Each structure stands twice: as C-alpha cells, then as structure tokens.
Amino acid sequence: MAKIIVKDTEIAFCKKEQEDYISLTDIAKFRDMQNPLPVINSWLQTYNAVEYLGLWEKLSNTNFNHYISEGFKIESTKLFFELSPQKWICETNAIGIMMKTERYGDVVYAHSDIAFKFAAWISVEFELYLVAEFKRLKTEEHKSFGRSASKRAEKKDISLHDQVKKQILLACKMLGVQAQNEYRGTDWRADVFALGSNGTKYAFEVQTSQQSLNRTLERQAKYQRDGIVGCWLFEKEPSRMNVEREDLPLFKIKEVDGQIYVSLKERKELPLDVFVNDYLQDKIQFRPTLSILPKVDIVFMEMDCWKCGTKNHIYYIGDFVSPCNTKIHHQEAMWNSDKLVFRPEIIRKVREYASSEKGNTLNIGQIKERYSKTTEHSYMSFGCSKCDSIFGDWFVHEATIEAWYGGGVVDRISFDVSRDVDPKFDLRLNVPHWCHPGEHEFCK
Numbered sequence: 001m002a003k004i005i006v007k008d009t010e011i012a013f014c015k016k017e018q019e020d021y022i023s024l025t026d027i028a029k030f031r032d033m034q035n036p037l038p039v040i041n042s043w044l045q046t047y048n049a050v051e052y053l054g055l056w057e058k059l060s061n062t063n064f065n066h067y068i069s070e071g072f073k074i075e076s077t078k079l080f081f082e083l084s085p086q087k088w089i090c091e092t093n094a095i096g097i098m099m100k101t102e103r104y105g106d107v108v109y110a111h112s113d114i115a116f117k118f119a120a121w122i123s124v125e126f127e128l129y130l131v132a133e134f135k136r137l138k139t140e141e142h143k144s145f146g147r148s149a150s151k152r153a154e155k156k157d158i159s160l161h162d163q164v165k166k167q168i169l170l171a172c173k174m175l176g177v178q179a180q181n182e183y184r185g186t187d188w189r190a191d192v193f194a195l196g197s198n199g200t201k202y203a204f205e206v207q208t209s210q211q212s213l214n215r216t217l218e219r220q221a222k223y224q225r226d227g228i229v230g231c232w233l234f235e236k237e238p239s240r241m242n243v244e245r246e247d248l249p250l251f252k253i254k255e256v257d258g259q260i261y262v263s264l265k266e267r268k269e270l271p272l273d274v275f276v277n278d279y280l281q282d283k284i285q286f287r288p289t290l291s292i293l294p295k296v297d298i299v300f301m302e303m304d305c306w307k308c309g310t311k312n313h314i315y316y317i318g319d320f321v322s323p324c325n326t327k328i329h330h331q332e333a334m335w336n337s338d339k340l341v342f343r344p345e346i347i348r349k350v351r352e353y354a355s356s357e358k359g360n361t362l363n364i365g366q367i368k369e370r371y372s373k374t375t376e377h378s379y380m381s382f383g384c385s386k387c388d389s390i391f392g393d394w395f396v397h398e399a400t401i402e403a404w405y406g407g408g409v410v411d412r413i414s415f416d417v418s419r420d421v422d423p424k425f426d427l428r429l430n431v432p433h434w435c436h437p438g439e440h441e442f443c444k
C-alpha cells in the first residue's frame, strides 16, 4: 500500500482503473485519530457533500442512480438524515467512493477529486498540504515508473485478449458454428471469424488497448461493406461512445475472478460464453426505444393530514422494468402524459383493493380535482378522508422520496396491466440499446 505523509498523518492511496483513490479514513484521522469513521459520515451528511458527489458521479459514471442521489440531497437538509459510505455506494451505484477491507478493518477510499474536497472540509491548510504532496508524488511516479508501467500493461493486455478469443472460439464450437482465429479478409483481419449455420458471417473483435471511436467506426464500415456482422468487445470503451448505436455493436468486457463478462450497461452482465451463444442466435438485437413489461406496482404509504392530523394513506407507482431489465422510474417515462398515479384504471385498482379484506386498513381519501391556494389552480390530488383538505404536490413528492428508502411504506400491490388496463397503456423511452430480453419479447 503506497503512503504519503501530510502533517504527520500517514495517508494511503491506491489505483482503480488508472484513477487515484485516497484513503478518507486516513484523512479523517487528522481530526479524530481513534474514531475516523464518524468524521466521514458527518461530512457525507452535509448538503454540499451530497451535491458534489452527485455531480461528480453524473460526469463519470453511467450507472449512477441520479434519482436516489437527488433524494439524498433533499433529505440532507433534514435533522435526522444519516448517510454512510456503504449506503451511498449501495443505493446509488457510486464509483467515486469505495470500501476496502484491510488488515485493520474497513477503509474508505475516494477518488482524488473527492478526497481533496473532504480534506478541505477537515481543514483548508490540510488540503493544501495534501494536494501539494500528492502532485509532487505524481510527477516522480511519471518519471520513474512510466516505462515499466506501460510494459506491465502490455503483458496483461496480451493475456486477456487471448483468453477472450479462446472463449469465443470455444463457444462457437459448442454451438456447432465454424470459427477461425485471426482470419484475414481483403483489407481487414478478424480476431475470430465465424460462419453461422444460416450463412451469416460474424467478426468478433477483442480490444483491450485503447481505440478511438472514429477508428472503430472505420473498421466496422469494412465489415458492413462485406456483409459481415461485427461484434466489438472492448475492455475500455472509446471515450466518445456515450450512447449505444445501431451501426456499432460494441460491448464492454471485464474480468472478475478469472471469469469474463460482457456488460449490457446497467441492464445485465452476461458470462462471455452465454453472450456469444445468444449473439450468434440473434437473441441480442438493437432497439431504438425501451418499453416496459406490462406490470404496475402500487406502493402505499402513510400521510398525516396537515390540517386535522388524521392518518391517511396515499400511494405512488413503483419502478417499471423493461424486458431487458432496465429499471424505469415512471416520472422519467411519463414526462409528457397524464400523471400515471391518477389514471382511472389505477384509481379503480386502488379502490378495489382498499375495500377488499386485505386492504381494508388503508384509509384513502377522495382522489379528485381540488383547488390549491399555493398554485392558484385546480389539479388532480390526494386529500384527507376526513376534512377533504388537499395534499399538495410538494408534500406528496416529499413523502414519496422518503418512501423510496422504506420510510412510511405500509403495503404494496402489483398487477398485470395487459389484462386489466386499456391497451393504450404503453410507456416508451427513447433509449437506443442492444436489447437482450432473455425469456421475454424484445423491447418494441
């Protein structure tokens, strides 16, 4: 473990995917030698920290759960708010902070950008020393380790590349598909060239070193010209590749404990052999939009009337899931249509349930248009079962966010939309993607 010393405090750092991570636990020791973790937690619980972390992840992490992070931001203004590194990582899929188990217990590491922010919160003077020391170290590192590091990278490169090729060849063989290593065409050369049973030609390209998007498109164009289906497996995606595209089937691979996986973004990770198998059988196809499985979740939560104090219940619609496993929050999907919660079909379901034996403890007021003095117009709203006061949008939103973390949730039901709701019920998101629906049908 590499260490630097700043103001008599030893600070450990390490690398993760070429980025520098610095021990927040060590930095916190500058404030409290014996008990560093609570120091980290109290920083995490500040509005500024949550806001910064959210922005940082948004810029660097495509799998980041922005909604949860926004929820934390709102919560952070409240007194009872608690946030630990584990909770942050676990709920938002953050990569800027990570936990490592070391000899003396769990240590919290953060990307150097974030670590400097934290250090500044501890003490501006400390931050200045830390940044200066870290810069000095980096310059030295570049000078002395540059050559040997690139040699090491090359060596690792060759082995992963070969490993992936081997597995692709094996998967083709298992499927009874003819495949050839390092096949040479007119002006291209495929890592693995396969001939499907129906005559379709495939070229698998494994890329473990950097290759720009333009260069990749150039090479892909040659395959297209020769009527070959390309398939690009990158260890590190080209930097300008921020959306999935139909003209370039490009997927990220990674190795976990000797197993190689192909990632279909946050949707799923397939073992390489499964991926190759399904790709050759056309079970992975490009779709311009995400659709949802016809299933609605209704989540009931507590809501006390602001006027008379009566305990009421309201509800929200849980996340939808696409056939290929994207979680779609309904607010995201519904930005230009009626509020889903108040669709007649949904209200009918809720009423049915609330009058059934199972749901009879729910106390749900009328759902109708009410006039709001705050916004000076009428809108569809929840309201009190006793005094009929309107539950304003803002309070409903607040309660919903709290319920996402389990606060105040009392019950939930789930029902099949295809059977119960009109056929117009259809949500789509313009998210072009390589769809792998498994046992479901492809996104529409």
Ligand SMILES: [Zn+2]
Pocket: 305, 306, 307, 308, 309, 310, 384, 385, 386, 387, 388, 389
């Ligand atoms: Zn009331």
Ligand SMILES: [Zn+2]
Pocket: 287, 289, 290, 291, 322, 323, 324, 433, 434, 435, 436, 442, 443
């Ligand atoms: Zn899909």
